[in-house]
Amino acid sequence: MDAFKPHLADLPDYPYAKADARTKLDQNESPEDLPPELKRLVLDRLAALPWNRYPELHAGEVRAALARHEAWPEAGVVVAPGSNFLILALAQAARQVLDTAPAFPYYRGAAVAAATPYRAVPLGPGFNLPLQALLAALDGPPGVLFLPVPHAPTGALFTPGDVARLAERARATGWLLVIDEAYHAFAGTDARPLARENPSVAVLRTFSKAWSLGGIRTGYLLGSPRVAAVVQALLPPFCIPAHTGVIVQAALERPGYVAALVERIRSERARLAAGLAAAQPRWTVHPSAANYLLVRTPDARAAYQHLLSRGLLVRRQDHYAGLEGCIRISVGTVAENDALLAAASEAP
Numbered sequence: 453m454d455a456f457k458p459h460l461a462d463l464p465d466y467p468y469a470k471a472d473a474r475t476k477l478d479q480n481e482s483p484e485d486l487p488p489e490l491k492r493l494v495l496d497r498l499a500a501l502p503w504n505r506y507p508e509l510h511a512g513e514v515r516a517a518l519a520r521h522e523a524w525p526e527a528g529v530v531v532a533p534g535s536n537f538l539i540l541a542l543a544q545a546a547r548q549v550l551d552t553a554p555a556f557p558y559y560r561g562a563a564v565a566a567a568t569p570y571r572a573v574p575l576g577p578g579f580n581l582p583l584q585a586l587l588a589a590l591d592g593p594p595g596v597l598f599l600p601v602p603h604a605p606t607g608a609l610f611t612p613g614d615v616a617r618l619a620e621r622a623r624a625t626g627w628l629l630v631i632d633e634a635y636h637a638f639a640g641t642d643a644r645p646l647a648r649e650n651p652s653v654a655v656l657r658t659f660s661k662a663w664s665l666g667g668i669r670t671g672y673l674l675g676s677p678r679v680a681a682v683v684q685a686l687l688p689p690f691c692i693p694a695h696t697g698v699i700v701q702a703a704l705e706r707p708g709y710v711a712a713l714v715e716r717i718r719s720e721r722a723r724l725a726a727g728l729a730a731a732q733p734r735w736t737v738h739p740s741a742a743n744y745l746l747v748r749t750p751d752a753r754a755a756y757q758h759l760l761s762r763g764l765l766v767r768r769q770d771h772y773a774g775l776e777g778c779i780r781i782s783v784g785t786v787a788e789n790d791a792l793l794a795a796a797s798e799a800p
């Protein structure tokens with residue numbers, strides 16, 4: 453069969469393997485479901501919705517609600533079934549894709565799927581931003597630079613001054629800097645001011661983490677009208693299901709639960725980091741501004757298997773260059789984190 457483009461013959465698999473465990477700390481989800489009263493409101497609205505009708509072409513009502521919530525011009529808002537779709541659209545649009553190594557794996561996955569040239573600049577020591585190397589790369593032929601802030605999978609937070617320098621260089625050289633803010637709520641950072649004054653910056657956000665809506669699959673882009681128009685055109689028509697729109701709009705009407713959850717996660721993140729350092733001196737916990745901790749162990753496979761044997765599922769990260777021995781642990785509920793600490797103290 454010769455119907456497909458040759459580059460699709462060896463696409464990388466997204467590095468995720470499901471495993472059954474009592475406690476799931478492997479996908480940086482919210483450990484809490486939507487507040488029950490909000491879920492009930494959604495269910496009532498879903499019952500009243502005509503399911504035989506198509507949703508809006510480009511999720512107009514959701515985009516309008518997001519524009520109000522984010523104080524962003526509606527023409528610069530694009531909604532997709534998860535920010536992964538926006539990453540794919542941006543990779544399709546890009547002349548080339550640049551990111552850091554390691555970085556969230558789908559930047560590369562999307563570039564490969566789109567047959568877009570891809571290159572990564574290694575992070576500096578201590579997972580620092582490789583500012584000079586990135587600035588040098590931005591002097592080359594333009595493309596799209598994906599930068600997760602806070603960084604995934606390390607949890608590192610780059611200084612606003614360094615990110616601003618990348619943005620300035622992007623503006624000068626024709627690049628688009630995409631700041632992926634999947635975890636910004638846990639860091640208290642906000643790239644919108646930078647993107648507001650520089651059309652060479654776009655922001656990605658998601659409902660999958662701090663909004664407790666990982667199962668709903670909704671992400672969005674805040675960018676210039678020109679960037680938004682291209683990304684929108686690359687998404688299929690009618691791609692936000694009607695029920696997704698109802699859920700997201702209800703959450704946007706009553707967003708108070710997000711700040712309360714973020715507060716709990718931040719306090720548990722500090723407790724978990726300190727507890728792990730005390731419980732298991734052979735592990736090194738890297739400082740994290742996100743809802744997960746990157747932990748270097750003597751042997752990632754052994755640490756993973758040990759935790760799994762105690763009913764705790766975490767994510768191995770040792771397939772990344774520079775992350776030898778590393779596992780990533782999502783911050784869970786108090787009880788889940790207690791179980792993790794107890795198991796860690798007995799790790800081989």
Ligand SMILES: Cc1ncc(COP(=O)(O)O)c(C=O)c1O
Pocket residue numbers: 479480533534535536537556600604632634657658659660666669670671
């Ligand atoms: C940095 C980063 N960007 C994007 C995503 C994908 O988000 P979504 O669930 O909106 O597709 C993730 C998911 O884990 C992520 O870690």
